Amino acid sequence: MRGLEISKAYYKEFGEPMLREKFPELMDKIAVGVFGSGSECFGFDDDVSRDHDFDPGFMILLPGEDVVDRKQEFALERAYAALPKEFMGVKRPAMSPVGGNRRGVIRTQEYFSEKVGALAGMVGAQGAFDTLAGSAGAARALAGASDAQLWLVTPSFALAEATNGEIFFDGLGDVTRIREALKSYPADVRKKKLAGHLLMMAQAGQYNYTRCIRHGENAAAQLAAIEFAKNTMSTVFLLNEIYEPFYKWSFRAMRELPRLSLTAELLEYLITTDNEGELASDKYDVIEGIAADVIDELMDQGLTKANCGDLEKHAYSVNDGIEDSELRNLHVLAAV
Numbered sequence: 001m002r003g004l005e006i007s008k009a010y011y012k013e014f015g016e017p018m019l020r021e022k023f024p025e026l027m028d029k030i031a032v033g034v035f036g037s038g039s040e041c042f043g044f045d046d047d048v049s050r051d052h053d054f055d056p057g058f059m060i061l062l063p064g065e066d067v068v069d070r071k072q073e074f075a076l077e078r079a080y081a082a083l084p085k086e087f088m089g090v091k092r093p094a095m096s097p098v099g100g101n102r103r104g105v106i107r108t109q110e111y112f113s114e115k116v117g118a119l120a121g122m123v124g125a126q127g128a129f130d131t132l133a134g135s136a137g138a139a140r141a142l143a144g145a146s147d148a149q150l151w152l153v154t155p156s157f158a159l160a161e162a163t164n165g166e167i168f169f170d171g172l173g174d175v176t177r178i179r180e181a182l183k184s185y186p187a188d189v190r191k192k193k194l195a196g197h198l199l200m201m202a203q204a205g206q207y208n209y210t211r212c213i214r215h216g217e218n219a220a221a222q223l224a225a226i227e228f229a230k231n232t233m234s235t236v237f238l239l240n241e242i243y244e245p246f247y248k249w250s251f252r253a254m255r256e257l258p259r260l261s262l263t264a265e266l267l268e269y270l271i272t273t274d275n276e277g278e279l280a281s282d283k284y285d286v287i288e289g290i291a292a293d294v295i296d297e298l299m300d301q302g303l304t305k306a307n308c309g310d311l312e313k314h315a316y317s318v319n320d321g322i323e324d325s326e327l328r329n330l331h332v333l334a335a336v
Contacts, residue, residue: 003040031175035165057103160243195319196336200231202311
């Protein structure tokens with residue numbers, strides 16, 4: 001079984017009975033689930049993943065102290081700590097994980113502030129995020145294109161961690177609403193990010209790769225191929241409207257995307273193959289093939305009006321399609 005399945009089974013067997021027996025008055029106020037950092041939250045865990053921070057536990061997310069006070073929080077922490085220390089052959093760690101508090105009793109506001117703090121901080125300081133934690137209307141406002149600046153500074157992997165995994169139970173519905181508000185980029189932000197990554201694909205792959213080869217700069221050519229691959233990967237995730245996870249999981253996640261998933265194998269070839277002799281010509285052909293596939297997808301989604309094989313022209317066409325004039329007029333690379 002994968003880690004998420006183990007955690008859910010652990011919650012059903014031990015966590016839910018404990019909560020309903022000892023804290024029935026809190027069941028309509030808390031949320032329970034597993035999401036955030038860790039390969040198990042994406043369903044990418046394997047035997048290697050169990051060497052650190054692997055826990056059959058779960059998260060108990062609490063609203064503000066005006067709803068669940070510190071005394072109740074402490075009682076929940078003690079009850080959670082008293083749950084069985086091993087389940088399905090997986091032991092709960094005695095110490096906190098290196099990546100911070102991933103399981104146990106956590107305040108909803110604190111957790112999302114840690115994950116997407118830039119979003120919280122740019123909406124009129126922390127108070128706006130306090131409102132978000134208890135208001136569906138504020139949650140919808142957070143996802144609006146008028147708040148585009150809130151999204152540009154938040155890494156995609158942080159948004160992926162805020163929205164991955166699974167919620168097992170949500171009494172108030174706040175956690176579900178917040179995650180729903182964060183689940184995808186506003187349309188104009190997506191276009192701005194696409195425009196920037198498309199331009200970087202053009203510069204690194206269609207322009208600089210062959211120039212580096214002609215200069216005899218093999219290492220620089222490989223850096224250009226890597227830069228092209230990184231920006232292509234970001235572009236493909238954006239075209240799928242799925243957040244790109246932390247880099248070590250990007251290739252695996254990309255292979256499972258509904259659109260352009262085969263691009264992952266081509267990118268792996270580009271960054272693991274030398275640039276000597278005919279290989280350089282072959283790699284440039286791969287670069288142009290990837291560019292053509294991306295352009296086809298841009299056209300299928302109605303994101304570009306350009307009609308050529310030059311990714312730079314498509315980058316500016318995508319940028320021209322941004323409705324928010326303030327966002328459109330920012331430098332084309334402002335979201336990269």
